[in-house]
Amino acid sequence: MRHRMLFVFAAAAAACSHPAGTASPVSPASPSAAPSTGGDADLVARARAIHSRVITIDTHKDIPDNFATAAADPKTMPSQVNLDKMKAGGYDMAFFAVYVGQGARTDSGDAVAKQRAMTKFTAIHRMAEQMYPNLIEIAYTPEDVIRIHNSGKLIAGIGIENGWVIGHDLSLIKTYYDLGARYMTLAHTSNNNICDSSTDPKGPEWHGLSPFGKQVVAEMNRVGMMVDVSHVSKECMMQATALSTSPVIGSHSSTTAIANVPRNMDDEMLAAIKRNNGVMQTVAFTGYVKVQPAVRDTAVRKLNEEFFGPAPARGGGGGRGNQRASLAPEKLAEYDRRMAEIETRWPSANVQDFVNHIDHAVKVAGIDHVGISSDFDGGGGVKGWNGADETFNVTLELVRRGYSEDDIRKLWGGNVLRVMGENQKRAKTRA
Ligand SMILES: [Zn+2]
Numbered sequence: 001m002r003h004r005m006l007f008v009f010a011a012a013a014a015a016c017s018h019p020a021g022t023a024s025p026v027s028p029a030s031p032s033a034a035p036s037t038g039g040d041a042d043l044v045a046r047a048r049a050i051h052s053r054v055i056t057i058d059t060h061k062d063i064p065d066n067f068a069t070a071a072a073d074p075k076t077m078p079s080q081v082n083l084d085k086m087k088a089g090g091y092d093m094a095f096f097a098v099y100v101g102q103g104a105r106t107d108s109g110d111a112v113a114k115q116r117a118m119t120k121f122t123a124i125h126r127m128a129e130q131m132y133p134n135l136i137e138i139a140y141t142p143e144d145v146i147r148i149h150n151s152g153k154l155i156a157g158i159g160i161e162n163g164w165v166i167g168h169d170l171s172l173i174k175t176y177y178d179l180g181a182r183y184m185t186l187a188h189t190s191n192n193n194i195c196d197s198s199t200d201p202k203g204p205e206w207h208g209l210s211p212f213g214k215q216v217v218a219e220m221n222r223v224g225m226m227v228d229v230s231h232v233s234k235e236c237m238m239q240a241t242a243l244s245t246s247p248v249i250g251s252h253s254s255t256t257a258i259a260n261v262p263r264n265m266d267d268e269m270l271a272a273i274k275r276n277n278g279v280m281q282t283v284a285f286t287g288y289v290k291v292q293p294a295v296r297d298t299a300v301r302k303l304n305e306e307f308f309g310p311a312p313a314r315g316g317g318g319g320r321g322n323q324r325a326s327l328a329p330e331k332l333a334e335y336d337r338r339m340a341e342i343e344t345r346w347p348s349a350n351v352q353d354f355v356n357h358i359d360h361a362v363k364v365a366g367i368d369h370v371g372i373s374s375d376f377d378g379g380g381g382v383k384g385w386n387g388a389d390e391t392f393n394v395t396l397e398l399v400r401r402g403y404s405e406d407d408i409r410k411l412w413g414g415n416v417l418r419v420m421g422e423n424q425k426r427a428k429t430r431a
Helices: 004-008 041-053 083-089 107-131 142-150 171-178 211-223 234-243 267-275 294-308 329-345 351-365 392-400 405-430
Strands: 057-061 093-099 136-138 154-161 181-185 226-228 249-253 279-283 370-373
Touching: 041 392, 041 405, 057 154, 057 249, 057 279, 057 370, 057 405, 083 154, 093 107, 093 181, 107 136, 107 154, 107 171, 136 142, 142 154, 142 405, 154 226, 171 181, 171 211, 181 249, 211 226, 211 234, 211 405, 226 249, 226 405, 234 267, 267 279, 267 351, 279 351, 279 405, 294 329, 351 370, 351 392, 370 405, 392 405
Parallel strands: 057 093, 093 154, 136 154, 154 181, 181 226, 249 279, 279 370
Antiparallel strands: none
């Protein structure tokens, strides 16, 4: 996914790094899938009306460590999501991710994780409360979401990606909740103290949840924070979903039936989400939407190395962002031409491929248990939905497939608000 940074000029740390060599970059030379209006002007008009009426919620959008500073202005920064693009695209709400990449599981490592999490919480609050209070507001409840939307402002939710940020301290769950976090992904790409990751090359450490992880789920239920079962191993996902007394969220995952990668959910997992009354937020991350042959990844990597040198280390934070801009025009043209050749031969995932996952998830789990996420600025994006400004294309494709306005309202946020509200209601009952 590192290479994606070249195309989106994002400065975000790679929250959702694909295992090395399996990323499937979207070519800048490939045309964005603009809505084809040929002969279906009525359908497009209907889709536009629906898009303007529903609240669109993306449950996973990454931010860089320097977010909400002069160097990374939330309104205009050249990333897939900024406030201007949100407004332009009818992209009403994002869960801004407090993502911290896994480091040493020691006392000092845990302290660093907490500090890095706090930096991102502070940045999100700075955006909404100091920099742009007239444009965006943080929502703490589903009622807030509706109220803020009705006021004409954009909406910020907060989700934590990687339970490592609590270290061994259960009390931090309430601390982060009070700062606005409404979900926490139990683990990221490596195993941690809570549970196993779906992508740790070392394999399972706990075979699901650790004893501490079971306490974490109970404490999240008590506090009212959604348990996020994306990124974790199937064993962990099934155990956490069975154990949780509140509905769970898979904040950004797609389906193995269509793209068989460890980050996605199989039908058994989708059925478990349904039983639990939870929701899976289908992710528009090209590598999880469409599995590409290894030969394509090799071709992309070689091309990038030829023009830009070896890829920077994972999790380093968009070190290549300016390299593309630094190429001489004729070199850049050659790079784009050769990338276009790769794209023609092995097209990257588009909105239709993405909606195929939504269709499958709806078929297995039902319309009440599926939602939408992008992983923008963390490696996400497909052709046609490669930024907040292109959000209408998703609604248009859903209308084309025959989803009703009610269905689309559920997919675009109704379901996740139900799950969020249910977590809070149950927490109150328990208090
Ligand atoms: Zn992720």
